Every structure is written in C-alpha cells, then in structure tokens.
Amino acid sequence: MNVTIDKQTRHYRTVTFDAATNSVRLIEQRLLPHEFKIISTANYRETAQAIKDMVVRGAGAIGATAAYGLAQGARAFRGGNLVRFKSHVEAVFLTLKSARPTAVDPVNAMNGVLRIMASGENVEEQQALALAASEDFANNDVRHCAEIGQHGVKLIHDGMRILTHCNAGWLAFVDIGSATAPIYAAQKVGVQFHVFCDETRPRSQGATLTAWELAQQGVSHQIIADNAAGHLMQRGEIDMVIVGSDRTLGRTGDVANKIGTYTKAVLAKRHGIPFYVAIPLSTIDWEMESGAKIPIEERDQNEVLGAWGMVKTRSVTHFAYSRVANPTSGARNPGFDVTPPDLITGIITPAGIFKPKELWKNRKTLG
Ligand code: MRU
Secondary structure, X not given: OEEEEOOEEEEOOOEXXXXXXXXXXXXXHHHOOOOOOEEEEOOHHXXXXXXXXXXXXXXXXXXXXXXXXXXXXXXXXXOOOXXXXXXXXXXXXXXXXOOOOOOOHHHHHHHHXXXXXXXXXXXXXXXXXXXXXXXXXXXXXXXXXXXXXXXXXXXXXXXXXXXXXXXXXXXXXXOOEOOHHHHXXXXXXXXXXXXXXXXXXXXXXXXXXXXXXXXXXXXXXXXXXXXXXXXXXXXXXXXEEEEOOOEEXXXXXXXXXXXXXXXXXXXXXXXXXXXXXXXXXXXXXXXXXXXHHOOOOEOOOHHHHEEEEEEEEOOEEEEEEEEOOOOOOOOOOEOEEEEOHHHOOEEEEOOEEXXXXXXXXXXOOOO
16 A cells, blocks of 8 residues: 655555565554554564564464565575475474464465475475465465455445444555455545444554554544444444454354454344455465354453553653553453354455355355
8 A cells, every 4th residue: 555654655565575684574563653664574483473462463464474484484494404494394384373373364374385385396496485475475465455345346335434343454464455445446436435443442453553544545534432333323324344354264154353343243233234344365264163163362451451652751752551440450351253144244255245154155266
C-alpha cells in the first residue's frame, strides 16, 4: 500500500527479504500509527522473536515472515552435509512455528517452502529454492488479497456502513489485506461508504492499525469502542460486517479470529446483518476437525490491565504503558475466539465467496 509521510508517498510491503544481508525487513507495527519505521532481523531467531513480540502480526504477514525466516535460517547454514542441513532446517521450522500458535498461515507457508526445497539435490540448491519459495508465498499472498477484493467488491454498495474488527488490512498481510481488499476495491470504483473500526482491545489493532491504514487510503471511517457495535446495529447503523481470520477450518467452516469476533457475529445474527470473513488460501486448515481444538493464544495479563500510548513530556514524545486496572487485580487474556459456521454469511476467498460449510466440498478449487 502507499504510505504518505511528510507529503512523500511510497509503496511498501509489510514484509520483504534482503538477500544480500540475509535479513527479513519488517514494518515495526508496535510503533504505528505514531511512527513509521522499518527494522531488519539478522537471523531466524530474531525473526521468530519479532513474530512473538508482535513487531509483525496478522495471519498473512506472519505467514510470509515465517517463510522468509525459514529461508533465512536455511541460507545461514554452512557446509554441504545434507543430513545436518535437514536437522538444522527442522529446528528453524520449530522455532518459527512456536512463535505464535493460533494462526495457521506460518505453518502452511513453511510447509510450502519445505515441499519446494525437497526437490533440491544438495544444500546449495535447497537454500536457493527456499528463498524462491518464500518469495512465491509473499507474491501469492498479494495476489490472493487482490482476488479477494475482486469477489468482495460486489457486496459493497453506495451508502453502506461496514463494521470491521481488529486489523485484517495490508499490515496483516504482505499488501492490500483480506477484510480491507473489498473496501479498497470498492473505493477504487467510486462507491461511497463508511467503515466503523472496532477499537479491538486489549491491543487496539483496530484503533491504531486499521484506522491508520484507512486514513492513509482516504477511506471514510470512525473508530468505535468494542462495546458500541451492538447499539449501532440495533439503531440500523451497520449494514455489513467483514473480518479476517487466523485459522479457518476447511472441514467445518469454524473461524478463529481476534477475540471479540464471535461476539460481533452473534450480534450480527441477532440483527439480520450479513457477516463475512475474508481469507487467502493459506488461512485454511484442512486437517483440524473441530473448532474446539483450535489453539487459542493466552497473552500477557498486562495487555488487559493497562494500555500503551504516546506521552508528551515537555517537548519529547515517547511510548509509555499506563496501568488502568485496579492494582491488586489480575486478568485473563485469550487472544482469539472461534465463530461457528452458522453465524457466518459467507467466506470471501481468492476463488469466490462460499458458505462456510461449502469449503470442504470445494477443497480442490481452494487448494
Ligand atoms: O494478534 P494479531 O494482531 O496477530 O491478530 C491477528 C489479527 O489481526 C486478526 O485476528 C485478523 O482479523 C486476522 S489476521 C488477517
């Protein structure tokens, strides 16, 4: 997407790879919207840490980061012993996989890289294939998001008010985004609409990242408190919901997404409002048999007990954490929830829009 800073507009991808220095380059998302900065990770351990610490976050973006991290780790191996190389790559895979548990994209992305690497006859060939395959994953992620936009644009009409949750925008992917793809496509063809961004506590990805993206893109939008959506729906002020997903089960149509998504889906059903989920193919888990088995990340309680923000002391601005909650109370902080298929109107994929229960019978088309 294009980013304008100090009147200079430039196109950026969220994640790229610098082959010359064997480093992964990431937009430092924790600083947004206050500061735009690119950082580099020097080795696969730093790349895994960047995923864990949410320097980079969002299913597609961590998928591409993991794919690049795998290539980075593979390319750092010295020597020609294929057996030792394989066990090194296995360790890299496990380190990157364990960085965050809920999104399936990193595992799907790295499995794709491993499959391509396997055709290399020696270490050098496999290292070259790893890089090419990770670049392919990133390019496919961009293409899939563009295709989601082409299918989803048909759902957006003049005057609509769209609710979105968390950030399934270009920062959550390599470019364009999943939930935002139909929005950007509709804007391009001149449809007039308005977006409500759920604030998305506790980390506020809606208030910080989605709102920043939409502002950069000149899309009409407002941030709402997470608890405001029900009221707006009841008053007829929301016409459609579009969210992303971190793992969608191909067998059942269950959708794991940022905590609070399930609540919005229940509310949308209650008010007869269409509820769509937009995903690239890398978000589909074809193995898991039940939504109840999706691993839900439990995060640090301090995210719930306080908030991060910009603080100005005299002329210096800096980020600071501020405790909000009662000092002697603890918190529970599940990062994701699972929305069952009967609450979902449709899944917008690069291959078209499907009912959640139709994913399985269309598994050939959906890869
Ligand atoms: O914890 P995050 O920020 O990595 O969560 C991911 C998300 O932003 C959302 O769940 C999103 O809707 C799906 S990612 C495309």
